[in-house]
Amino acid sequence: MSGNRLTKGILAGLGVLLSAHSLGQNETWQMPRTSWGDPLIQGYWTNSTMVPLQRPAAMGTREFYTVEELEENLRREFEDEYGETERGTAADVHYQFDDYLMNRTADSITQNLRTSIIYDPPNGRYPPLTDTAIAAQEEYNTWRSEHQWDSAKTRSLSERCLIWDQEGPPVLPLGYNSTYQFMQTEDFVIMQLEMIHDVRIIPLDGGDPAENSLPQWLGNSRGHWEGDTLVVETTGYSGRTNAPGLRGVPMSSEAHVVERFTRVDENSIDYQFTVTDPNVWQASWSGNYPFREIEGPMFEYACHEGNYGIVNILSGVRLEEFEAYQATGKIGE
Protein backbone atom coordinates (compact mmCIF):
# COMPACT_ATOMS: atom_id res chain seq x y z
CA MET A 1 0.00 0.00 0.00
CA SER A 2 1.48 3.36 -0.96
CA GLY A 3 1.98 5.99 1.68
CA ASN A 4 -0.54 8.21 -0.03
CA ARG A 5 -3.31 5.65 -0.03
CA LEU A 6 -2.58 4.74 3.56
CA THR A 7 -2.76 8.38 4.57
CA LYS A 8 -6.12 8.70 2.86
CA GLY A 9 -7.27 5.63 4.76
CA ILE A 10 -6.30 7.27 8.01
CA LEU A 11 -8.13 10.46 7.23
CA ALA A 12 -11.27 8.58 6.23
CA GLY A 13 -11.09 6.95 9.65
CA LEU A 14 -11.13 10.36 11.19
CA GLY A 15 -14.64 10.84 9.87
CA VAL A 16 -15.69 9.13 13.10
CA LEU A 17 -13.20 11.15 15.08
CA LEU A 18 -14.15 11.49 18.66
CA SER A 19 -13.20 14.09 21.17
CA ALA A 20 -14.09 14.51 24.79
CA HIS A 21 -16.71 16.98 23.50
CA SER A 22 -18.45 14.64 21.15
CA LEU A 23 -18.32 11.46 23.23
CA GLY A 24 -21.71 10.10 24.00
CA GLN A 25 -23.72 12.29 21.66
CA ASN A 26 -25.55 9.41 20.03
CA GLU A 27 -29.07 9.91 21.37
CA THR A 28 -30.42 6.49 20.46
CA TRP A 29 -27.74 4.71 22.48
CA GLN A 30 -28.83 3.31 25.82
CA MET A 31 -26.54 2.57 28.75
CA PRO A 32 -25.98 -1.20 29.00
CA ARG A 33 -26.47 -2.36 32.58
CA THR A 34 -25.58 -5.23 34.87
CA SER A 35 -28.34 -7.51 36.17
CA TRP A 36 -28.46 -5.35 39.33
CA GLY A 37 -28.70 -2.09 37.38
CA ASP A 38 -25.22 -0.52 37.48
CA PRO A 39 -23.80 0.80 34.21
CA LEU A 40 -21.93 -2.04 32.50
CA ILE A 41 -18.22 -1.42 32.21
CA GLN A 42 -17.19 -5.07 32.28
CA GLY A 43 -15.08 -5.99 29.28
CA TYR A 44 -11.77 -5.34 27.61
CA TRP A 45 -10.51 -1.81 27.14
CA THR A 46 -7.47 0.07 25.92
CA ASN A 47 -6.22 3.51 26.84
CA SER A 48 -3.69 3.58 24.03
CA THR A 49 -3.56 7.11 22.68
CA MET A 50 -1.61 9.45 20.44
CA VAL A 51 -2.39 12.33 22.81
CA PRO A 52 0.65 13.28 24.91
CA LEU A 53 0.28 13.53 28.67
CA GLN A 54 1.71 17.06 28.66
CA ARG A 55 0.84 19.68 26.06
CA PRO A 56 3.47 21.04 23.69
CA ALA A 57 4.36 24.44 25.16
CA ALA A 58 3.60 26.17 21.86
CA MET A 59 -0.09 25.25 22.21
CA GLY A 60 -0.41 27.45 25.29
CA THR A 61 -3.80 27.02 26.92
CA ARG A 62 -5.52 25.53 23.86
CA GLU A 63 -7.17 22.32 25.01
CA PHE A 64 -8.28 21.00 21.60
CA TYR A 65 -7.05 20.86 18.05
CA THR A 66 -9.39 21.51 15.16
CA VAL A 67 -10.09 18.47 13.00
CA GLU A 68 -7.96 20.07 10.26
CA GLU A 69 -5.02 20.51 12.61
CA LEU A 70 -5.24 16.94 13.83
CA GLU A 71 -5.36 15.67 10.25
CA GLU A 72 -2.27 17.70 9.49
CA ASN A 73 -0.49 16.36 12.60
CA LEU A 74 -1.30 12.78 11.67
CA ARG A 75 -0.17 13.28 8.10
CA ARG A 76 3.13 14.71 9.32
CA GLU A 77 3.59 11.97 11.89
CA PHE A 78 2.86 9.31 9.32
CA GLU A 79 5.28 10.80 6.84
CA ASP A 80 8.01 11.15 9.46
CA GLU A 81 7.69 7.52 10.52
CA TYR A 82 7.20 6.19 7.01
CA GLY A 83 10.18 8.19 5.79
CA GLU A 84 12.49 6.95 8.53
CA THR A 85 13.84 4.14 6.42
CA GLU A 86 13.79 3.38 2.74
CA ARG A 87 11.61 0.44 1.68
CA GLY A 88 13.52 -2.65 0.72
CA THR A 89 16.84 -1.54 2.23
CA ALA A 90 18.75 -3.25 5.03
CA ALA A 91 17.81 -0.44 7.40
CA ASP A 92 14.17 -1.30 6.83
CA VAL A 93 14.56 -4.92 7.89
CA HIS A 94 13.96 -4.36 11.63
CA TYR A 95 10.26 -3.89 11.06
CA GLN A 96 8.04 -1.76 8.99
CA PHE A 97 6.32 0.66 11.28
CA ASP A 98 2.87 -0.12 9.91
CA ASP A 99 3.30 -3.86 10.54
CA TYR A 100 1.91 -5.44 13.70
CA LEU A 101 -0.58 -2.58 14.20
CA MET A 102 2.27 -0.40 15.38
CA ASN A 103 1.19 2.51 13.21
CA ARG A 104 -1.04 4.19 15.74
CA THR A 105 -1.75 7.04 13.34
CA ALA A 106 -3.93 4.60 11.38
CA ASP A 107 -6.12 3.70 14.31
CA SER A 108 -9.06 5.92 15.16
CA ILE A 109 -9.17 4.31 18.63
CA THR A 110 -6.07 6.23 19.62
CA GLN A 111 -7.19 9.63 18.28
CA ASN A 112 -9.00 12.51 19.82
CA LEU A 113 -8.81 16.26 19.56
CA ARG A 114 -7.15 16.89 22.91
CA THR A 115 -3.80 18.63 22.78
CA SER A 116 -2.81 16.89 26.03
CA ILE A 117 -4.26 14.46 28.57
CA ILE A 118 -3.62 17.00 31.34
CA TYR A 119 -6.21 19.80 31.13
CA ASP A 120 -5.66 21.37 34.52
CA PRO A 121 -3.43 23.39 35.08
CA PRO A 122 -4.76 25.20 31.99
CA ASN A 123 -1.38 25.02 30.24
CA GLY A 124 -1.80 21.24 30.12
CA ARG A 125 1.40 20.54 31.99
CA TYR A 126 2.33 19.16 35.39
CA PRO A 127 2.21 21.81 38.10
CA PRO A 128 5.60 22.81 39.52
CA LEU A 129 7.26 20.30 41.85
CA THR A 130 7.66 21.10 45.52
CA ASP A 131 11.14 21.79 46.89
CA THR A 132 10.95 18.43 48.68
CA ALA A 133 10.29 16.63 45.39
CA ILE A 134 13.07 18.49 43.56
CA ALA A 135 15.52 17.58 46.33
CA ALA A 136 14.36 13.95 46.33
CA GLN A 137 14.79 13.75 42.59
CA GLU A 138 18.31 15.19 42.73
CA GLU A 139 19.25 12.82 45.53
CA TYR A 140 17.87 9.89 43.55
CA ASN A 141 19.74 10.89 40.40
CA THR A 142 23.02 11.13 42.31
CA TRP A 143 22.44 7.78 43.98
CA ARG A 144 21.44 6.24 40.66
CA SER A 145 24.56 7.42 38.86
CA GLU A 146 26.66 5.71 41.54
CA HIS A 147 24.68 2.57 42.24
CA GLN A 148 22.33 1.69 39.41
CA TRP A 149 24.53 -1.21 38.25
CA ASP A 150 25.23 -2.67 41.70
CA SER A 151 22.67 -5.47 41.74
CA ALA A 152 19.09 -6.35 40.87
CA LYS A 153 17.97 -4.38 43.91
CA THR A 154 19.32 -1.12 42.48
CA ARG A 155 17.58 -1.46 39.11
CA SER A 156 14.27 0.28 38.40
CA LEU A 157 11.01 -1.03 39.85
CA SER A 158 9.70 -1.87 36.39
CA GLU A 159 12.87 -3.69 35.36
CA ARG A 160 12.51 -5.77 38.55
CA CYS A 161 8.90 -6.51 37.57
CA LEU A 162 7.53 -4.94 40.75
CA ILE A 163 5.33 -2.26 39.25
CA TRP A 164 5.00 -0.50 35.92
CA ASP A 165 5.27 3.27 36.18
CA GLN A 166 1.91 3.96 34.52
CA GLU A 167 -0.16 1.56 36.61
CA GLY A 168 -1.27 4.40 38.82
CA PRO A 169 -3.72 5.32 39.95
CA PRO A 170 -4.15 7.44 37.92
CA VAL A 171 -3.93 4.88 35.13
CA LEU A 172 -1.86 6.31 32.30
CA PRO A 173 -1.42 5.01 28.76
CA LEU A 174 1.63 2.90 27.94
CA GLY A 175 3.74 2.64 24.82
CA TYR A 176 2.36 -0.87 24.29
CA ASN A 177 0.05 -3.39 25.98
CA SER A 178 -2.27 -0.62 27.19
CA THR A 179 -4.85 -3.30 27.83
CA TYR A 180 -7.31 -3.68 30.70
CA GLN A 181 -9.97 -6.15 31.72
CA PHE A 182 -12.72 -4.73 33.92
CA MET A 183 -14.95 -7.09 35.90
CA GLN A 184 -18.00 -6.13 37.93
CA THR A 185 -19.98 -7.50 40.82
CA GLU A 186 -22.48 -5.65 42.94
CA ASP A 187 -19.79 -5.15 45.59
CA PHE A 188 -16.58 -4.75 43.59
CA VAL A 189 -15.11 -3.42 40.39
CA ILE A 190 -11.95 -5.30 39.49
CA MET A 191 -9.49 -3.80 37.04
CA GLN A 192 -6.89 -6.17 35.71
CA LEU A 193 -3.94 -4.43 34.10
CA GLU A 194 -2.11 -6.45 31.48
CA MET A 195 1.13 -4.69 32.50
CA ILE A 196 2.38 -6.38 34.63
CA HIS A 197 -0.54 -8.62 35.56
CA ASP A 198 -1.71 -6.39 38.37
CA VAL A 199 -5.22 -6.43 39.80
CA ARG A 200 -6.96 -3.47 41.40
CA ILE A 201 -9.78 -4.69 43.60
CA ILE A 202 -12.08 -1.74 44.26
CA PRO A 203 -14.74 -2.27 46.95
CA LEU A 204 -17.94 -0.34 46.15
CA ASP A 205 -19.02 0.35 49.72
CA GLY A 206 -17.93 3.97 49.41
CA GLY A 207 -16.00 3.77 52.66
CA ASP A 208 -12.75 5.40 53.60
CA PRO A 209 -10.02 3.87 51.39
CA ALA A 210 -7.59 3.83 54.34
CA GLU A 211 -9.93 1.94 56.66
CA ASN A 212 -8.67 -1.51 57.71
CA SER A 213 -5.83 -1.34 55.29
CA LEU A 214 -2.08 -1.29 54.83
CA PRO A 215 -0.02 0.86 52.49
CA GLN A 216 -0.17 -0.75 49.03
CA TRP A 217 1.76 -0.36 45.78
CA LEU A 218 -1.37 0.84 43.95
CA GLY A 219 -2.78 2.54 47.03
CA ASN A 220 -6.11 1.62 48.55
CA SER A 221 -9.12 2.35 46.36
CA ARG A 222 -12.75 2.64 47.37
CA GLY A 223 -15.49 3.29 44.84
CA HIS A 224 -19.14 4.24 44.57
CA TRP A 225 -21.58 5.03 41.82
CA GLU A 226 -22.64 8.68 41.49
CA GLY A 227 -25.49 8.38 39.01
CA ASP A 228 -23.89 6.55 36.11
CA THR A 229 -20.33 7.53 37.03
CA LEU A 230 -18.02 5.25 38.98
CA VAL A 231 -16.08 7.45 41.38
CA VAL A 232 -12.94 5.87 42.84
CA GLU A 233 -10.91 7.48 45.60
CA THR A 234 -7.41 6.27 46.37
CA THR A 235 -5.06 6.95 49.27
CA GLY A 236 -2.59 4.79 51.17
CA TYR A 237 0.23 4.48 48.64
CA SER A 238 3.19 2.36 49.67
CA GLY A 239 5.70 5.21 49.59
CA ARG A 240 7.60 3.30 46.88
CA THR A 241 5.33 3.80 43.86
CA ASN A 242 6.80 6.40 41.51
CA ALA A 243 4.72 9.55 41.09
CA PRO A 244 3.61 9.92 37.45
CA GLY A 245 6.42 11.21 35.28
CA LEU A 246 9.00 10.94 38.06
CA ARG A 247 11.54 8.37 39.12
CA GLY A 248 12.84 8.38 42.64
CA VAL A 249 9.95 10.52 43.83
CA PRO A 250 7.18 8.33 45.19
CA MET A 251 3.53 9.14 45.70
CA SER A 252 3.58 10.13 49.37
CA SER A 253 1.37 9.00 52.23
CA GLU A 254 -0.62 12.21 51.68
CA ALA A 255 -1.40 11.46 48.03
CA HIS A 256 -5.07 11.45 47.09
CA VAL A 257 -6.40 10.52 43.67
CA VAL A 258 -10.00 10.75 42.48
CA GLU A 259 -10.95 8.92 39.29
CA ARG A 260 -14.27 9.10 37.44
CA PHE A 261 -15.25 6.39 34.95
CA THR A 262 -18.33 7.11 32.85
CA ARG A 263 -19.46 4.88 30.03
CA VAL A 264 -20.52 7.35 27.37
CA ASP A 265 -21.25 5.15 24.38
CA GLU A 266 -21.04 1.57 23.16
CA ASN A 267 -17.27 1.71 22.76
CA SER A 268 -16.02 4.32 25.19
CA ILE A 269 -15.52 5.06 28.85
CA ASP A 270 -14.69 8.65 29.63
CA TYR A 271 -11.88 8.64 32.23
CA GLN A 272 -11.23 11.73 34.28
CA PHE A 273 -8.84 11.99 37.19
CA THR A 274 -7.44 14.48 39.68
CA VAL A 275 -4.16 13.93 41.49
CA THR A 276 -3.23 15.70 44.71
CA ASP A 277 0.03 15.14 46.54
CA PRO A 278 1.24 18.16 48.50
CA ASN A 279 4.65 16.54 48.94
CA VAL A 280 5.21 16.20 45.20
CA TRP A 281 3.38 18.97 43.32
CA GLN A 282 2.55 22.53 44.33
CA ALA A 283 -1.02 22.09 43.08
CA SER A 284 -3.48 19.37 42.09
CA TRP A 285 -3.61 18.35 38.43
CA SER A 286 -6.30 16.72 36.33
CA GLY A 287 -6.44 14.70 33.15
CA ASN A 288 -8.95 13.19 30.79
CA TYR A 289 -8.88 10.52 28.10
CA PRO A 290 -11.16 7.76 26.83
CA PHE A 291 -10.86 4.02 27.36
CA ARG A 292 -11.96 2.31 24.13
CA GLU A 293 -13.49 -1.13 23.99
CA ILE A 294 -11.38 -3.83 22.36
CA GLU A 295 -11.88 -7.48 21.64
CA GLY A 296 -10.69 -9.93 24.29
CA PRO A 297 -9.33 -12.05 25.68
CA MET A 298 -6.40 -10.55 27.49
CA PHE A 299 -3.36 -12.73 28.04
CA GLU A 300 -1.16 -13.24 31.07
CA TYR A 301 1.85 -10.95 31.27
CA ALA A 302 4.43 -12.97 33.22
CA CYS A 303 7.04 -10.26 33.73
CA HIS A 304 9.16 -11.69 36.53
CA GLU A 305 8.93 -15.33 35.40
CA GLY A 306 10.58 -14.47 32.10
CA ASN A 307 12.86 -11.68 33.28
CA TYR A 308 15.91 -12.46 31.15
CA GLY A 309 16.46 -8.73 30.77
CA ILE A 310 17.74 -8.13 34.26
CA VAL A 311 20.12 -11.11 34.05
CA ASN A 312 21.47 -9.98 30.69
CA ILE A 313 21.90 -6.37 31.80
CA LEU A 314 23.76 -7.27 34.98
CA SER A 315 25.86 -9.96 33.23
CA GLY A 316 26.90 -7.44 30.59
CA VAL A 317 27.86 -4.81 33.14
CA ARG A 318 29.81 -7.31 35.25
CA LEU A 319 31.71 -8.61 32.24
CA GLU A 320 32.64 -5.05 31.23
CA GLU A 321 33.76 -4.26 34.77
CA PHE A 322 35.80 -7.44 35.02
CA GLU A 323 37.50 -6.88 31.68
CA ALA A 324 38.28 -3.32 32.73
CA TYR A 325 39.72 -4.66 35.98
CA GLN A 326 41.92 -7.11 34.09
CA ALA A 327 43.18 -4.32 31.86
CA THR A 328 43.70 -1.60 34.48
CA GLY A 329 43.69 -3.29 37.88
CA LYS A 330 40.91 -0.92 38.94
CA ILE A 331 37.35 -1.71 39.87
CA GLY A 332 34.66 0.72 38.85
CA GLU A 333 34.85 3.87 36.74
Next chain:
Amino acid sequence: MLKKYAIAACMLLAAAVVQGQPGELLRRADGTPDISGIWQALNNANWNLEAQVAEQGPVESLGAIGAVPPGQSVIAGNEIPYKPEAAQQREQNFALRRTEDPEARCFMPGIPRATYMPQPFQIFQTDTDIMMAYQFAGAVRTVYMSNHMEAPIDSWMGWSNGRWEGDTLVIEVAGLNPNWLDRAGNFYTSTARITERYTPLSPYHLQYEATIEDPAVYEEPWAISMPLYRRIEDGARLYDFKCPEFAEEIMYNQLTRENYFRERGVYIGE
Protein backbone atom coordinates in the same frame (compact mmCIF):
# COMPACT_ATOMS: atom_id res chain seq x y z
CA MET B 1 -23.70 -37.36 32.93
CA LEU B 2 -26.00 -39.29 35.22
CA LYS B 3 -22.99 -40.42 37.21
CA LYS B 4 -21.81 -36.87 37.65
CA TYR B 5 -25.20 -35.80 38.95
CA ALA B 6 -25.23 -38.76 41.28
CA ILE B 7 -21.88 -37.67 42.70
CA ALA B 8 -23.11 -34.11 43.03
CA ALA B 9 -26.22 -35.35 44.82
CA CYS B 10 -24.11 -37.42 47.22
CA MET B 11 -21.93 -34.43 47.98
CA LEU B 12 -24.97 -32.30 48.66
CA LEU B 13 -26.30 -34.96 50.94
CA ALA B 14 -22.96 -35.08 52.76
CA ALA B 15 -23.03 -31.32 53.03
CA ALA B 16 -26.55 -31.44 54.41
CA VAL B 17 -25.53 -33.94 57.06
CA VAL B 18 -22.51 -31.95 58.18
CA GLN B 19 -23.74 -28.40 57.86
CA GLY B 20 -27.54 -28.43 57.78
CA GLN B 21 -29.82 -28.14 54.77
CA PRO B 22 -28.43 -27.28 51.33
CA GLY B 23 -30.99 -24.50 51.30
CA GLU B 24 -28.79 -22.62 53.71
CA LEU B 25 -26.20 -22.00 51.00
CA LEU B 26 -25.81 -18.44 49.80
CA ARG B 27 -27.32 -18.08 46.35
CA ARG B 28 -27.22 -15.55 43.57
CA ALA B 29 -30.30 -14.13 41.87
CA ASP B 30 -30.01 -16.79 39.13
CA GLY B 31 -30.04 -19.59 41.74
CA THR B 32 -26.40 -20.62 41.40
CA PRO B 33 -24.38 -20.77 44.62
CA ASP B 34 -22.77 -17.53 45.72
CA ILE B 35 -19.18 -18.53 46.42
CA SER B 36 -17.77 -15.02 46.13
CA GLY B 37 -15.45 -13.91 48.89
CA ILE B 38 -12.03 -14.54 50.35
CA TRP B 39 -10.99 -18.15 50.90
CA GLN B 40 -7.97 -19.99 52.22
CA ALA B 41 -6.82 -23.54 52.75
CA LEU B 42 -5.76 -24.54 56.25
CA ASN B 43 -3.56 -27.58 55.81
CA ASN B 44 -0.12 -28.84 54.91
CA ALA B 45 -0.70 -29.32 51.18
CA ASN B 46 1.68 -26.60 50.05
CA TRP B 47 4.50 -28.31 51.98
CA ASN B 48 3.64 -31.72 50.61
CA LEU B 49 0.49 -33.10 48.98
CA GLU B 50 1.51 -36.52 50.23
CA ALA B 51 1.74 -37.47 53.92
CA GLN B 52 4.47 -35.59 55.73
CA VAL B 53 6.07 -36.07 59.14
CA ALA B 54 7.63 -33.06 60.84
CA GLU B 55 11.22 -32.47 59.77
CA GLN B 56 13.95 -29.91 59.32
CA GLY B 57 13.17 -27.50 56.49
CA PRO B 58 15.41 -26.44 53.61
CA VAL B 59 16.95 -23.54 55.58
CA GLU B 60 18.29 -24.80 58.89
CA SER B 61 19.41 -21.33 59.98
CA LEU B 62 15.74 -20.35 60.40
CA GLY B 63 15.46 -22.72 63.36
CA ALA B 64 12.03 -24.11 64.09
CA ILE B 65 10.49 -21.29 62.00
CA GLY B 66 11.80 -23.06 58.91
CA ALA B 67 10.76 -26.54 59.99
CA VAL B 68 8.24 -28.55 57.98
CA PRO B 69 5.03 -29.18 59.91
CA PRO B 70 3.33 -32.59 59.81
CA GLY B 71 0.22 -33.27 57.79
CA GLN B 72 -1.86 -36.06 56.30
CA SER B 73 -2.00 -36.68 52.57
CA VAL B 74 -4.72 -34.78 50.66
CA ILE B 75 -4.51 -37.32 47.81
CA ALA B 76 -7.13 -40.00 47.18
CA GLY B 77 -4.95 -43.13 47.49
CA ASN B 78 -2.33 -41.14 49.44
CA GLU B 79 0.44 -41.12 46.82
CA ILE B 80 1.00 -39.61 43.40
CA PRO B 81 1.23 -42.35 40.74
CA TYR B 82 4.45 -41.13 39.13
CA LYS B 83 6.09 -42.91 36.26
CA PRO B 84 9.57 -44.10 37.37
CA GLU B 85 11.57 -41.32 35.64
CA ALA B 86 9.17 -38.71 36.96
CA ALA B 87 9.60 -40.05 40.50
CA GLN B 88 13.34 -39.46 40.10
CA GLN B 89 12.69 -35.94 38.88
CA ARG B 90 10.63 -35.30 42.02
CA GLU B 91 13.60 -36.40 44.15
CA GLN B 92 15.91 -34.05 42.25
CA ASN B 93 13.43 -31.22 42.67
CA PHE B 94 13.32 -31.92 46.40
CA ALA B 95 17.10 -31.74 46.69
CA LEU B 96 17.14 -28.32 44.99
CA ARG B 97 13.97 -26.97 46.59
CA ARG B 98 15.53 -24.04 48.43
CA THR B 99 16.27 -22.24 45.17
CA GLU B 100 14.35 -24.13 42.48
CA ASP B 101 10.83 -24.27 43.91
CA PRO B 102 8.88 -21.79 41.76
CA GLU B 103 7.35 -20.51 45.00
CA ALA B 104 10.84 -19.58 46.27
CA ARG B 105 11.36 -17.81 42.94
CA CYS B 106 8.02 -15.97 43.20
CA PHE B 107 6.61 -17.51 40.04
CA MET B 108 2.85 -17.62 39.63
CA PRO B 109 1.79 -20.82 41.37
CA GLY B 110 -0.43 -22.33 38.67
CA ILE B 111 -3.48 -24.49 39.32
CA PRO B 112 -4.18 -26.22 41.67
CA ARG B 113 -1.31 -24.95 43.86
CA ALA B 114 -2.63 -21.36 43.91
CA THR B 115 -5.68 -22.65 45.79
CA TYR B 116 -3.76 -24.07 48.76
CA MET B 117 -0.91 -21.59 49.10
CA PRO B 118 -0.75 -20.33 52.70
CA GLN B 119 -2.26 -17.03 51.53
CA PRO B 120 -5.85 -16.10 50.71
CA PHE B 121 -7.53 -15.81 47.32
CA GLN B 122 -10.73 -14.08 46.29
CA ILE B 123 -13.57 -15.25 44.03
CA PHE B 124 -15.62 -12.69 42.09
CA GLN B 125 -18.81 -13.83 40.34
CA THR B 126 -19.94 -11.43 37.65
CA ASP B 127 -23.04 -11.68 35.46
CA THR B 128 -20.96 -13.76 33.07
CA ASP B 129 -17.43 -14.89 33.90
CA ILE B 130 -15.76 -15.56 37.25
CA MET B 131 -12.47 -14.05 38.31
CA MET B 132 -10.11 -15.53 40.88
CA ALA B 133 -7.40 -13.29 42.33
CA TYR B 134 -4.62 -14.74 44.48
CA GLN B 135 -2.58 -12.85 47.04
CA PHE B 136 0.58 -14.82 46.25
CA ALA B 137 2.51 -13.09 43.45
CA GLY B 138 -0.64 -11.16 42.52
CA ALA B 139 -1.66 -14.09 40.33
CA VAL B 140 -5.09 -13.92 38.69
CA ARG B 141 -7.22 -15.87 36.25
CA THR B 142 -10.50 -15.49 34.46
CA VAL B 143 -12.80 -18.51 34.55
CA TYR B 144 -14.73 -18.38 31.28
CA MET B 145 -18.29 -19.56 31.93
CA SER B 146 -19.15 -19.29 28.24
CA ASN B 147 -17.13 -18.99 25.03
CA HIS B 148 -15.16 -22.03 26.09
CA MET B 149 -12.08 -22.68 24.02
CA GLU B 150 -8.82 -24.57 24.04
CA ALA B 151 -6.03 -22.55 25.62
CA PRO B 152 -4.84 -20.17 22.87
CA ILE B 153 -1.40 -20.03 24.52
CA ASP B 154 0.34 -21.55 27.54
CA SER B 155 0.54 -19.47 30.70
CA TRP B 156 1.41 -19.83 34.36
CA MET B 157 -2.20 -19.73 35.53
CA GLY B 158 -3.53 -21.68 32.56
CA TRP B 159 -6.77 -21.33 30.64
CA SER B 160 -9.94 -22.00 32.65
CA ASN B 161 -13.29 -23.08 31.20
CA GLY B 162 -15.97 -23.25 33.90
CA ARG B 163 -19.53 -24.52 34.30
CA TRP B 164 -22.01 -25.29 37.06
CA GLU B 165 -22.91 -28.93 37.71
CA GLY B 166 -25.69 -28.59 40.25
CA ASP B 167 -24.13 -26.61 43.08
CA THR B 168 -20.58 -27.46 42.05
CA LEU B 169 -18.42 -25.11 40.05
CA VAL B 170 -16.42 -27.31 37.70
CA ILE B 171 -13.38 -25.79 36.00
CA GLU B 172 -11.29 -27.47 33.32
CA VAL B 173 -7.79 -26.01 33.26
CA ALA B 174 -5.19 -26.56 30.55
CA GLY B 175 -2.48 -24.59 28.79
CA LEU B 176 -0.37 -24.53 31.94
CA ASN B 177 3.37 -23.95 32.00
CA PRO B 178 5.30 -26.72 33.76
CA ASN B 179 5.16 -26.05 37.49
CA TRP B 180 5.56 -27.52 40.93
CA LEU B 181 2.63 -28.61 43.07
CA ASP B 182 4.24 -28.13 46.48
CA ARG B 183 7.50 -27.47 48.32
CA ALA B 184 8.35 -31.19 48.24
CA GLY B 185 9.09 -31.09 44.50
CA ASN B 186 5.89 -32.70 43.23
CA PHE B 187 5.26 -31.38 39.74
CA TYR B 188 3.39 -31.46 36.44
CA THR B 189 4.40 -30.64 32.89
CA SER B 190 2.84 -28.57 30.13
CA THR B 191 0.59 -31.47 29.12
CA ALA B 192 -1.24 -31.36 32.47
CA ARG B 193 -5.02 -31.00 32.50
CA ILE B 194 -6.67 -30.15 35.79
CA THR B 195 -10.36 -30.56 36.59
CA GLU B 196 -11.34 -28.55 39.66
CA ARG B 197 -14.55 -28.82 41.67
CA TYR B 198 -15.68 -26.16 44.14
CA THR B 199 -18.69 -27.32 46.17
CA PRO B 200 -20.13 -25.09 48.87
CA LEU B 201 -20.77 -26.99 52.13
CA SER B 202 -22.03 -23.95 54.02
CA PRO B 203 -21.72 -20.17 53.67
CA TYR B 204 -18.27 -20.57 55.26
CA HIS B 205 -16.84 -23.72 53.69
CA LEU B 206 -16.06 -24.96 50.19
CA GLN B 207 -14.98 -28.50 49.40
CA TYR B 208 -12.19 -28.27 46.84
CA GLU B 209 -11.28 -31.18 44.63
CA ALA B 210 -8.87 -31.33 41.75
CA THR B 211 -8.13 -34.19 39.37
CA ILE B 212 -4.69 -33.99 37.81
CA GLU B 213 -3.99 -35.70 34.50
CA ASP B 214 -0.60 -35.62 32.84
CA PRO B 215 0.33 -38.71 30.83
CA ALA B 216 3.89 -37.38 30.54
CA VAL B 217 4.60 -38.02 34.23
CA TYR B 218 1.76 -39.97 35.89
CA GLU B 219 0.62 -43.57 35.36
CA GLU B 220 -2.98 -42.43 35.76
CA PRO B 221 -5.04 -39.40 36.77
CA TRP B 222 -5.11 -38.69 40.50
CA ALA B 223 -7.09 -36.37 42.73
CA ILE B 224 -6.75 -34.17 45.78
CA SER B 225 -9.51 -32.99 48.09
CA MET B 226 -9.58 -30.46 50.92
CA PRO B 227 -11.87 -27.93 52.55
CA LEU B 228 -11.40 -24.20 52.00
CA TYR B 229 -12.39 -21.75 54.71
CA ARG B 230 -13.94 -18.33 54.32
CA ARG B 231 -11.89 -15.50 55.82
CA ILE B 232 -14.54 -13.87 57.97
CA GLU B 233 -12.57 -11.32 59.97
CA ASP B 234 -13.62 -7.68 59.67
CA GLY B 235 -11.97 -5.95 56.75
CA ALA B 236 -10.53 -9.18 55.32
CA ARG B 237 -9.03 -8.41 51.93
CA LEU B 238 -6.14 -9.34 49.68
CA TYR B 239 -2.97 -7.36 50.18
CA ASP B 240 0.08 -6.88 48.01
CA PHE B 241 2.49 -9.76 47.94
CA LYS B 242 4.71 -8.54 45.13
CA CYS B 243 7.40 -11.08 45.77
CA PRO B 244 9.93 -10.64 42.91
CA GLU B 245 12.05 -8.56 45.26
CA PHE B 246 12.03 -11.35 47.87
CA ALA B 247 13.42 -13.76 45.25
CA GLU B 248 16.24 -11.55 43.98
CA GLU B 249 18.73 -12.95 46.49
CA ILE B 250 18.37 -16.53 45.18
CA MET B 251 17.88 -15.57 41.54
CA TYR B 252 20.38 -12.79 40.86
CA ASN B 253 22.86 -12.78 43.75
CA GLN B 254 25.64 -14.23 41.60
CA LEU B 255 25.50 -10.98 39.61
CA THR B 256 26.29 -8.51 42.39
CA ARG B 257 29.71 -6.94 41.89
CA GLU B 258 31.16 -8.56 45.03
CA ASN B 259 29.96 -12.05 44.18
CA TYR B 260 30.85 -11.88 40.50
CA PHE B 261 34.42 -10.83 41.28
CA ARG B 262 34.76 -13.27 44.21
CA GLU B 263 33.71 -16.07 41.85
CA ARG B 264 36.70 -15.07 39.74
CA GLY B 265 39.15 -14.89 42.64
CA VAL B 266 39.02 -11.14 43.24
CA TYR B 267 37.84 -10.02 46.66
CA ILE B 268 36.34 -6.53 46.92
CA GLY B 269 34.16 -4.69 49.39
CA GLU B 270 33.58 -5.48 53.06
